[in-house]
Amino acid sequence: MTALTDVAPPRPPAATGVTRRRRRRMSTTARIAVVVVGLIVAVAVIGPFLVGDPNVGDTSRRLLAVGSPGHVFGTDGQGRDVLSRLVVGTRLSLLAGLVPVLFAAVLGTGLGMTAGLSGVWGHRTIMRTLDVFYAFPAVLLAIAIAAALGSGVSNSIIALAVILVPPVARVAETETRRLVDLDYMEAARASGASRGSIALRQVLPNVAPPVVVYCTALIGLSIVYAAGLSFLGLGVSPPTAEWGLMVSDHTQYIYSAPFLAAIPALAILIASVAFNVLGDGLRDLLDVRGEVRA
Amino acid sequence: MLGYIGKRLAMAIPILLGVSLVIFITIKIIPGDPIASLLGPTGTPESRAALESRMGLDRPLPVQYVAWLSHTVVGDFGTSIARRTDVAPMVLDALGNTLILTAAAAVLAIVLGVGIGVLTALRRNSLAARLGNAFALFSISVPQYSVGLLLIIYLAAGAGLFPVSGMYNPSSGGGVVDLFNHLILPAATAALVPAGIIARMFRSAVLDVMSQDFIEALHSRGLSRRRVMAHAFHNTVPSLLTVAGLQIGNLLGGVVFVEAVFAWPGIGLLVYQSITQRDLPVIQAGVLVSAFAFVMLNLLVDALHGLVDPRVRT
Amino acid sequence: MSELASGTGTMVTPRAERPEAGPGGAAATPAEMAPLEVTDLRTTFVSRTRRTEVVRGVSFTLRRGETMMLLGESGSGKSVTARSIMRLYGSSAEIGGQVKLGGRDLLDLPEAELRSVRGGQVALIPQDPTGALDPLRRIGSQLTEVLRVHGIEHTRRAARARAEELLRTVGIPDPARVATSFPHELSGGMRQRAVIALAVSCDPQVLIADEPTTALDVTVQAQILELLADLQHRLGTAVLMVTHDVGVAGDFGGRIGVMYAGKLVEEGPAADVLSAPRHPYTKGLLESLPTPEVERGRLRSIVGSPPGVGEFPDGCVFAPRCPQAVASCHESDPPLLRIAPGRGAACPVANPPRPVDSAEPGRAA
Numbered sequence A: 001m002t003a004l005t006d007v008a009p010p011r012p013p014a015a016t017g018v019t020r021r022r023r024r025r026m027s028t029t030a031r032i033a034v035v036v037v038g039l040i041v042a043v044a045v046i047g048p049f050l051v052g053d054p055n056v057g058d059t060s061r062r063l064l065a066v067g068s069p070g071h072v073f074g075t076d077g078q079g080r081d082v083l084s085r086l087v088v089g090t091r092l093s094l095l096a097g098l099v100p101v102l103f104a105a106v107l108g109t110g111l112g113m114t115a116g117l118s119g120v121w122g123h124r125t126i127m128r129t130l131d132v133f134y135a136f137p138a139v140l141l142a143i144a145i146a147a148a149l150g151s152g153v154s155n156s157i158i159a160l161a162v163i164l165v166p167p168v169a170r171v172a173e174t175e176t177r178r179l180v181d182l183d184y185m186e187a188a189r190a191s192g193a194s195r196g197s198i199a200l201r202q203v204l205p206n207v208a209p210p211v212v213v214y215c216t217a218l219i220g221l222s223i224v225y226a227a228g229l230s231f232l233g234l235g236v237s238p239p240t241a242e243w244g245l246m247v248s249d250h251t252q253y254i255y256s257a258p259f260l261a262a263i264p265a266l267a268i269l270i271a272s273v274a275f276n277v278l279g280d281g282l283r284d285l286l287d288v289r290g291e292v293r294a
Numbered sequence B: 001m002l003g004y005i006g007k008r009l010a011m012a013i014p015i016l017l018g019v020s021l022v023i024f025i026t027i028k029i030i031p032g033d034p035i036a037s038l039l040g041p042t043g044t045p046e047s048r049a050a051l052e053s054r055m056g057l058d059r060p061l062p063v064q065y066v067a068w069l070s071h072t073v074v075g076d077f078g079t080s081i082a083r084r085t086d087v088a089p090m091v092l093d094a095l096g097n098t099l100i101l102t103a104a105a106a107v108l109a110i111v112l113g114v115g116i117g118v119l120t121a122l123r124r125n126s127l128a129a130r131l132g133n134a135f136a137l138f139s140i141s142v143p144q145y146s147v148g149l150l151l152i153i154y155l156a157a158g159a160g161l162f163p164v165s166g167m168y169n170p171s172s173g174g175g176v177v178d179l180f181n182h183l184i185l186p187a188a189t190a191a192l193v194p195a196g197i198i199a200r201m202f203r204s205a206v207l208d209v210m211s212q213d214f215i216e217a218l219h220s221r222g223l224s225r226r227r228v229m230a231h232a233f234h235n236t237v238p239s240l241l242t243v244a245g246l247q248i249g250n251l252l253g254g255v256v257f258v259e260a261v262f263a264w265p266g267i268g269l270l271v272y273q274s275i276t277q278r279d280l281p282v283i284q285a286g287v288l289v290s291a292f293a294f295v296m297l298n299l300l301v302d303a304l305h306g307l308v309d310p311r312v313r314t
Numbered sequence C: 001m002s003e004l005a006s007g008t009g010t011m012v013t014p015r016a017e018r019p020e021a022g023p024g025g026a027a028a029t030p031a032e033m034a035p036l037e038v039t040d041l042r043t044t045f046v047s048r049t050r051r052t053e054v055v056r057g058v059s060f061t062l063r064r065g066e067t068m069m070l071l072g073e074s075g076s077g078k079s080v081t082a083r084s085i086m087r088l089y090g091s092s093a094e095i096g097g098q099v100k101l102g103g104r105d106l107l108d109l110p111e112a113e114l115r116s117v118r119g120g121q122v123a124l125i126p127q128d129p130t131g132a133l134d135p136l137r138r139i140g141s142q143l144t145e146v147l148r149v150h151g152i153e154h155t156r157r158a159a160r161a162r163a164e165e166l167l168r169t170v171g172i173p174d175p176a177r178v179a180t181s182f183p184h185e186l187s188g189g190m191r192q193r194a195v196i197a198l199a200v201s202c203d204p205q206v207l208i209a210d211e212p213t214t215a216l217d218v219t220v221q222a223q224i225l226e227l228l229a230d231l232q233h234r235l236g237t238a239v240l241m242v243t244h245d246v247g248v249a250g251d252f253g254g255r256i257g258v259m260y261a262g263k264l265v266e267e268g269p270a271a272d273v274l275s276a277p278r279h280p281y282t283k284g285l286l287e288s289l290p291t292p293e294v295e296r297g298r299l300r301s302i303v304g305s306p307p308g309v310g311e312f313p314d315g316c317v318f319a320p321r322c323p324q325a326v327a328s329c330h331e332s333d334p335p336l337l338r339i340a341p342g343r344g345a346a347c348p349v350a351n352p353p354r355p356v357d358s359a360e361p362g363r364a365a
Helices: A028-050 A082-117 A120-134 A138-149 A153-180 A183-190 A195-231 A243-251 A258-286 B002-028 B034-042 B045-054 B061-073 B087-122 B127-139 B144-158 B176-210 B213-220 B225-262 B267-276 B280-308 C078-085 C111-117 C139-149 C156-169 C175-179 C188-200 C218-235 C246-252 C270-275 C280-287
Strands: C036-046 C051-062 C067-071 C093-101 C122-125 C206-210 C238-243 C255-260 C263-269 C337-340 C343-345
Touching (some): A082 A120, A120 A153, A138 B002, A138 B225, A243 A258, B002 B280, B087 B176, B087 B280, B127 B176, B144 B176, B144 B225, B176 B225, B213 C122, B267 B280, C036 C078, C051 C078, C051 C093, C051 C255, C067 C246, C139 C188, C255 C270
Parallel strands (some): C067 C238, C122 C206, C206 C238
C-alpha cells in the first residue's frame, strides 16, 4: 500500500489466466442490439410526428390485411391503422417499462448500499424487509398492487417498481459487501473519510457497473410485464395506443385476422430481446461477472 | 440436516408474517369503498354502521390486522363479495389447479433448460448449440400472453390439435387424458421463459464446474470421460436447484397471463377476475396462498440444497 | 518393490499384475531403471486464432526412486511440462516429442491405455488441495472410486478398507473419520494428505507434484514435504516436483532442472546447481534470494522481466537480460551443453569449451 488516497483504485484484477486477456469489446450481436435499441428510442421520440392520428379509424375499412395499400400493417377492428398505433404506442410502451427500472435502480442502489454499509442491525432490517417482497411471486404482486391502485400508467409503473427494487437492492448489497471486505476500504476508513464520502466516492463507482448491467437486462423484462399489465386491463385505458393493450384488443379477432395480435407481440418481443442482448453486451464490456437473474 | 431445515423453517415464519402485513396494507390503501359495494344501492347509514361493526372495520387498524390474521391462520378467508360464498374452498381449488399447471410447466422448463444448457456448454460451436442459444435468448423475452394466443391460433384453433381453453372438457366428463390435452398448450407457454433462463444459468453452471481444478484432477486419476462428467453434473445440481426453485416460484405468479389467455381456472385467473369485480377478500386470499406456496417451495428447495451440498448445511 | 511387501502392516502392497514386481522382488528391468524419459517435449496451445508454444524442447530422464525438481518462475513452462507428460490439456494443446514410460510413448497411447497410465503409473498432486477434490463427495468415496477404476480392489468393502489404509499411510491419524468427511470439513494440510493418498493409491512409478505446498501454511509445508520424501523412500516412486521456491528445491534434494521461457537452461544435482550455478539465469535467480548473510534491500535482481509467452527473441532467450551476453548470444539459441558428468547448462559463454575434452554436444535441447 503506497499512500492513503481517497481515489478508489480500479477493481482488483480477476485471477489471471495463462494467456493475457485481450481488450474487451462487444460482440456483433450486442452491436446489433445497440442499433435496435437506438431505433426504438428514435421511433419513440420522433415517431408520433411521422404517422397519422392513431385513433382515427374508418369502420368501412376494418381488419385490412397486412400489406394493404395505405396500411402496411393493416387495420384493426375499428379500422385504425396498425402501423400508426404501433409507432405512437412505442413511446408509452417504452416508458412504462423504462421508468420502473429507473426508480428501482435508484431506490435499490440506495437501499442495497445502505444495507451493505450499515451495521448488523441496519443490514438485517433492510434485507429481511426485502425478503418479504421476495416471498411474493413477482408478477402476482405487481398485479395485486396495480389492481389495488386502480388502472393507469402511473400505477402500473409503481407496481412494477415495487417488484423490481428488491432484486436490484440485492445486487447492490452483494457488491457493496464485497467492497467493504477489501483492504482499501479499510484504508479509506483509517484515513478518516466520512461514511457518506466513502459511500459516494469509493462504493458507488464500483457498485454502479453491475447495477447498470443488471438494470439494462431488467428493462426487457419490465417492458414485457408493463405490456402484460395493460393486456390485463391494469395499465393504460383505451383508446390509448400501447402495445399490450393492442395485443388484448386484437385478441378479439384471432380467428378472422390471426396476424393482427402477432404484430404488437412482435414489437414487445423485439424491444425486450434488444435490451436483454444489450445487457449481456454491457456485462462483457464492463467485465461484470455472473448471470443476470430475473 | 434436521437442524438446518429447522432453522430455515424458523426463518420462514417472520417472512410469512411480513407477507401478511404487506397484503393487509395493500388492501387498506385500495381506493374505493368495499362496504358500499357490499351494501349495494339500498344501503342506509344505519345498515352501513351495522355492517362496519360486524366486519370489525370500525376498530383500529392493528386490531383489524390481528383479527384478520387470526382468521387467516385457521383457513378462514372470509366471504367473496362478488360470489357471496366462502373464499377458502374457492382459493384452495384454484391453487390446486395452478400447482398442476406450474408442475407441468416446471418439468418442461427443467428438461428443456437443462438439455439446452448442456448442449450449448459442451458443443459450443455446433449448429444445435447456436439454435439453443437463440432459443434461450428469445424465450426469456417472450410475452407469454401473446405466445399463448399464437398457440391457440395455430395448434388449437387452426390445426385442432388441442383444446382452446379450460381444464376439462365438460361433455367428456374429464379424466387424466382430457386434463393432459388441456394442459399441454398452457404448460408449454408458461415453460418458455423459465426454460430460457434455466438454459442460460445451467450453461454457465456447467462451464463453471468444467473449469474447476478438480475436473483436471479427476482426469489425472485415470477416470473415464463418462465418470468425470458424472462428477461434473453432480456439481451442477446445487446451482440447478437454486435456479429452478427461483423459476418455479416465478411460475406461480407468472402463470397468471397464461391462465387468463387459456381460461385455466387457477389462482391467476381467479385474482384477475376478482380484480375486475373488485372482490377484495378473494384477491387478498389468492395473493396470500400464492405467497405461502412460494415460501414453502423455497423451503423445499433449501432443504434439497442442503441434502445435495454438504457445504451449506451449517 | 520388495520393501513394499515387507514394509509395515499399513503399507501399500504391490500389484500382482505388474510384471517387474513379481514374487520375491525380481530384478528391476531396464525400463524400470529409467521409468520416465522425456525427449524434446514441445507443447503448443492452439486456439482458433493463434498458436502459442509454451514448452520448447525439454528433455530429461527420471530414474526409479529419483527426484527431479523443475525450478522456475511462473510462466517458465514448468507446470505445463508436468501436465503435458500426462496429456492433461486434451485438444487445447499440441504436444510433440516423446514421453517414454516403461518403453511406451505416452504421447502415442490410445485413450483407454492412457487412462490406465494416469493415476495408475503416473499420478498428479496438484497445487491446491481444495481444488483437487470433488467438493460434494466424501474423501473415502473419492478414494474407492479410483481404486476400483484401476482394478486395485474389486469389492466395495475391500476398497473401503484399502482407502482407510491409504489415509493412514499418508499420516492421517483417524482415517475412519476422514474417510467419511467432505473436503470442506478438513484442514488444508489434511486435505493435501488426502490428495496425496489419492495420488499414491495405485502405487504409481512416477509422482508429479505441482507446487504441492504453495497453497499451504508455512508450518504445514514442511510436514507435507517430509511426507512426500518419506513416501518416495518407502514406495520407491520417482518424483517430478514443480516449484518456484528455491528453498523447497534445496530441501528436497535430488536433481534440479532450471526452466526459463519454456526451456531447460541448467540441470544437475540440486546441491551442485544451487551452490555453483553454471548458467547466468540460475546465478541471477539465486542472487535475488534473501539469505541470512545478505541484508534485505541489498538484494540483486535480474534486470528486466521474462519474455511474455510466445514472444521469444531469436538467439538465447535470456540474452536480453543477461549480464554476460555477447554478440553471438543474440544469433543462435545454445543447446543444453554437457559441462560435467550429470550436469548441463545452456550457456557456452559461462562454460567455454575446455581445450582438452571439448564439450559434448549434449542432449539436443
